[in-house]
Amino acid sequence: RKEVEQDPGPFNVPEGATVAFNCTYSNSASQSFFWYRQDCRKEPKLLMSVYSSGNEDGRFTAQLNRASQYISLLIRDSKLSDSATYLCVVSSGGSYIPTFGRGTSLIVHP
């Protein structure tokens, strides 16, 4: 079983739709969780951290479920510019060595 697993998609949604991605992790000692966004042929960029209490940034909401060992990302009112690959990142311990999932591809169409 991979350390971090994501459904690769693609998720193909119309503008304005709400879409949710899940990511599962295998190491119960994981402490830090993040979502990164990667545009085609570009470098990854931090989208948001994921906290135990959940957190929201505009149209984006991230949640953590430690008991079931998954994190989620919800995107409301999808925009064309949201089309990208969303990478789930998990880190264990204090040294912060991140493990990336393979990413979930999102395509938002008019």
Next chain:
Amino acid sequence: DTGVSQNPRHKITKRGQNVTFRCDPISEHNRLYWYRQTLGQGPEFLTYFQNEAQLEKSRLLSDRFSAERPKGSFSTLEIQRTEQGDSAMYLCASSPPGQEETQYFGPGTRLLVL
């Protein structure tokens, strides 16, 4: 805007040759990471430095891979005796003191081994 820079951006080499990539992190970022990314996969951690100290190198893919950060500023990643399977994007990232989780990635070096 002086973000993370990487050189070269593209490298084509023949199998068996050695290649070296350079990464210049954001100024005053003390942590520097190297990753490899292949098509359809997320970045795969290779190694990282805190200042000039290489704190984790067990995940370098083989003994053909080595990295240095001699003065705690720029870093180099060398691949000796390249193989076709080494073809990938090599990404560098840096993070500021106290914010290790906030990684800023460079544009990457795309390697093609013929």
